[in-house]
Amino acid sequence: MSLAFGTRKGAGTTDPAAPSTQHLLRRKRRREAARTLAFLSPWLIGFSLFFVYPLVSTAYFSFTKYNGIGAATFNGLKNWDYVLNQLPTFWQGLRNTLWLVLVMVTLRVAFGLGIGLLITKVKNGAGFFRTVFYLPYLAPPVAATVAFAFLLNPGTGPLNHLLGELGLPQPGWFSDPDWSKPALTLLAMWGIGDLMVIFMASLLDVPKEQYEAAELDGAGPFQKFRYVTLPNISPIIMFAVVTGVIQTMQYYTQAIVAGKVASGIAGNSGQQFEPGYPQGSTWTLPQMVYNLGFQHFNYGAACVVALVLFAISMAVTSILLRRKSGFMASDD
Amino acid sequence: MHATTSRRGRRTIAAVAGSAVLALLASACTGSSESGGTDDSASGKDVTITFWHGWSQDNEVKAINDTIAAFEKAHPNIHVKAVGNVADDKVNQALRAGGDGAPDVVSSFTTNNVGMFCSTKAFIDLKPQLEKSGIDPAKTFPAAMLNYTRFQGNQCSLPLLGDAYGLYYNKKAFAAAGITAPPKTFSEFAADAKTLTIADGDSYKQLGFMPLYHGYESTTEHFLGQYGATYFGADGKSNLAADPKVAAMLDWQKGMVDQLGGYAKLEKYRATFGEEFSAKNPFHTGQVAMAIDGEWRTASLAENKPDFDWATAPFPVPDDQAASYGRGYQTGTIVGIASTSKKQTAAWEFVKFLTTDTDAVVNFANAIHNVPSTFAALDSPKLVGDPNFKTFLDVAKNPNSGTTPASVNGGGYIVSLQNLGYDYESGKQTDLKAGLAATAKQIDTDIAQAK
Numbered sequence: 001m002s003l004a005f006g007t008r009k010g011a012g013t014t015d016p017a018a019p020s021t022q023h024l025l026r027r028k029r030r031r032e033a034a035r036t037l038a039f040l041s042p043w044l045i046g047f048s049l050f051f052v053y054p055l056v057s058t059a060y061f062s063f064t065k066y067n068g069i070g071a072a073t074f075n076g077l078k079n080w081d082y083v084l085n086q087l088p089t090f091w092q093g094l095r096n097t098l099w100l101v102l103v104m105v106t107l108r109v110a111f112g113l114g115i116g117l118l119i120t121k122v123k124n125g126a127g128f129f130r131t132v133f134y135l136p137y138l139a140p141p142v143a144a145t146v147a148f149a150f151l152l153n154p155g156t157g158p159l160n161h162l163l164g165e166l167g168l169p170q171p172g173w174f175s176d177p178d179w180s181k182p183a184l185t186l187l188a189m190w191g192i193g194d195l196m197v198i199f200m201a202s203l204l205d206v207p208k209e210q211y212e213a214a215e216l217d218g219a220g221p222f223q224k225f226r227y228v229t230l231p232n233i234s235p236i237i238m239f240a241v242v243t244g245v246i247q248t249m250q251y252y253t254q255a256i257v258a259g260k261v262a263s264g265i266a267g268n269s270g271q272q273f274e275p276g277y278p279q280g281s282t283w284t285l286p287q288m289v290y291n292l293g294f295q296h297f298n299y300g301a302a303c304v305v306a307l308v309l310f311a312i313s314m315a316v317t318s319i320l321l322r323r324k325s326g327f328m329a330s331d332d
Numbered sequence: 333m334h335a336t337t338s339r340r341g342r343r344t345i346a347a348v349a350g351s352a353v354l355a356l357l358a359s360a361c362t363g364s365s366e367s368g369g370t371d372d373s374a375s376g377k378d379v380t381i382t383f384w385h386g387w388s389q390d391n392e393v394k395a396i397n398d399t400i401a402a403f404e405k406a407h408p409n410i411h412v413k414a415v416g417n418v419a420d421d422k423v424n425q426a427l428r429a430g431g432d433g434a435p436d437v438v439s440s441f442t443t444n445n446v447g448m449f450c451s452t453k454a455f456i457d458l459k460p461q462l463e464k465s466g467i468d469p470a471k472t473f474p475a476a477m478l479n480y481t482r483f484q485g486n487q488c489s490l491p492l493l494g495d496a497y498g499l500y501y502n503k504k505a506f507a508a509a510g511i512t513a514p515p516k517t518f519s520e521f522a523a524d525a526k527t528l529t530i531a532d533g534d535s536y537k538q539l540g541f542m543p544l545y546h547g548y549e550s551t552t553e554h555f556l557g558q559y560g561a562t563y564f565g566a567d568g569k570s571n572l573a574a575d576p577k578v579a580a581m582l583d584w585q586k587g588m589v590d591q592l593g594g595y596a597k598l599e600k601y602r603a604t605f606g607e608e609f610s611a612k613n614p615f616h617t618g619q620v621a622m623a624i625d626g627e628w629r630t631a632s633l634a635e636n637k638p639d640f641d642w643a644t645a646p647f648p649v650p651d652d653q654a655a656s657y658g659r660g661y662q663t664g665t666i667v668g669i670a671s672t673s674k675k676q677t678a679a680w681e682f683v684k685f686l687t688t689d690t691d692a693v694v695n696f697a698n699a700i701h702n703v704p705s706t707f708a709a710l711d712s713p714k715l716v717g718d719p720n721f722k723t724f725l726d727v728a729k730n731p732n733s734g735t736t737p738a739s740v741n742g743g744g745y746i747v748s749l750q751n752l753g754y755d756y757e758s759g760k761q762t763d764l765k766a767g768l769a770a771t772a773k774q775i776d777t778d779i780a781q782a783k
Contacts, residue, residue: 067448067452067782068421068424068425068428069424069427069428069448069452069454070428070452070453070454078781079781082777082781086777086781088774153603153604154600154603155535155600155601155602155603155604156603156604172599172600172603175599175600175602175603262603263546264546264547264548264602264605264608265546265548274747274750274751277546278754279754279755279758279760280751294421295742295743296741296742296744296778296782297424297445297448297741297742297782298741298781298782301781
């Protein structure tokens with residue numbers, strides 16, 4: 001279309017109506033732009049207020065010294081140097097967060113898919129099992145974590161009692177640095193209801209004819225899963241992985257509650273509670289953002305950690321979405 | 333045409349979004365504190381001040397409201413609007429923003445933030461007001477309490493009741509073990525803890541004392557209160573590696589852990605404890621025969637009535653400091669005047685009443701079972717006469733009692749030491765000297781970064 005304009009101008013047309021047409025076209029374009037903007041404005045305002053503004057502010061404060069009371073003063077790269085080079089707890093938090101992303105997300109997706117597969121096969125009482133597996137997801141995270149901390153209490157918890165009766169080792173769970181993250185993973189797998197539902201829906205959506213055709217070709221259960229089910233539900237798996245990664249990069253509530261309950265430090269007024277119990281094993285970067293910002297009043301350093309989290313989330317999500325088996329697979 | 337329109341549309345959208353973001357950013361970054369001022373309350377004009385505090389329990393709210401009523405009765409032209417259950421992060425926001433809704437007077441349960449309140453001048457320096465009112469802080473408030481209410485010479489807050497720590501012991505268990513008096517030195521304490529410990533398989537029927545740092549109030553700073561350690565040198569740098577008392581405390585605690593069964597066994601037993609602030613507290617249930625705790629435990633024990641007699645005493649001291657027996661760790665609630673307050677005359681009258689009026693301090697202390705924060709109130713005959721509570725009054729009066737000093741980054745240095753303590757007691761850190769040096773270096777780095 002722009003070529004057409006060029007040709008007309010190039011021909012040196014002398015049509016007296018031309019300026020008027022151009023004027024009309026400009027007006028039309030402006031109207032279209034205004035209409036587009038009007039339709040976009042609710043999103044635009046929301047996006048600017050709740051995403052762009054906090055992000056730009058966070059980036060700005062990461063280069064300032066700011067304690068939440070006095071005015072923010074520019075201090076160059078000092079916060080970045082402090083967090084990345086002088087704060088060992090940052091790397092500990094990063095390792096823990098990445099451990100959770102790798103193990104927790106993988107196991108949650110695998111477990112959610114497994115439960116979804118099992119439930120789609122159940123002939124009788126499917127509704128009951130769906131409810132049973134979905135219900136834990138509805139439990140508030142704080143209540144669920146407190147309940148797990150009591151169930152897995154190494155001294156009085158029923159699980160360790162049972163393990164003891166069976167002559168099996170009794171882990172320290174939330175009180176043992178080697179077992180605290182696996183215990184949090186167990187808690188996350190218990191609340192698998194959200195993934196189970198979407199996997200179940202996607203599994204029921206796989207065309208039956210494809211299974212029939214595969215059977216005619218002599219495919220066994222594993223081959224049917226590998227060559228029929230998996231390609232059909234790959235967009236859903238990708239969705240589960242991407243949202244799982246983002247959620248786990250923000251992992252805060254369960255880790256801090258488990259730490260508080262297991263450590264015995266209630267965090268009452270005046271009590272000094274440092275998250276991460278035991279021995280920093282549940283210390284995650286989101287906790288560090290809160291800790292640096294609201295307990296140590298170092299908002300600049302807290303903003304650095306927040307930006308690192310954002311960058312990692314964006315990078316991981318971009319890598320995952322660029323894969324062929326991503327969301328776009330459903331359009332192929 | 334679509335391409336052109338789309339490109340122009342994108343430009344327009346980008347320009348609008350950019351402008352909006354810049355406007356928002358500009359407005360966000362220009363928020364700053366207002367300057368404060370005085371008022372005409374001294375000439376009898378009616379003034380209403382806003383007081384933010386953290387008390388939320390019914391009895392606490394009633395107690396502070398009664399104190400406010402007594403103040404308003406004594407100062408009919410000054411009215412106090414109290415807002416309770418306010419945490420420090422909300423306080424910070426209000427102190428930064430100022431405005432009509434911001435508080436004139438603020439109290440905080442933690443002493444950790446005094447360094448920030450003073451260094452940022454969020455609270456005014458009260459020295460001129462104290463001088464004008466003829467109040468000598470050193471003669472009015474116990475030394476430890478004064479210490480945690482100021483930072484680098486800036487007396488930006490005052491103590492509003494305090495907490496003192498001491499030893500709680502189970503008299504029934506003592507009698508059964510043939511112990512006739514509470515221990516005064518650490519060697520006596522270690523021997524008693526061992527005698528009072530009764531094994532039960534690979535666990536305990538009764539533990540003499542829970543030495544682990546997660547054993548509720550058995551924290552590094554509370555133990556260090558018995559040593560009189562100095563956290564910072566004259567140059568403001570961490571003194572943890574240089575002060576031998578810190579290493580001595582960490583070694584003493586580790587020795588207690590090893591003597592009473594080792595970290596793993598104790599940690600497993602600790603996991604069986606109920607909540608600290610409940611009737612399931614291990615001292616209430618008899619799971620431990622001795623505990624370090626604050627004066628508030630006297631009230632909960634009186635309320636829960638465990639099936640044994642109990643008593644209190646000062647917590648023991650190191651053998652080489654036996655003469656300092658009677659000391660303990662102290663902390664408390666602080667109160668200050670916001671720099672943004674335009675009613676600082678009335679605000680000072682209120683703060684002065686809260687912190688120095690003997691009857692007000694005594695009545696408030698009696699009502700919420702805290703330690704009074706002035707010498708006059710500590711000696712007042714109106715204080716509830718309970719011998720177990722008196723232990724803590726004496727600890728508060730003891731000139732050797734200590735506290736954790738204010739720091740520019742809150743309780744960051746306490747946490748750093750605490751983390752070293754966890755690593756040392758569990759065996760994760762075996763080289764104490766290297767651990768202390770690294771911790772001191774980290775504390776200095778953190779403080780330099782916060783300055």
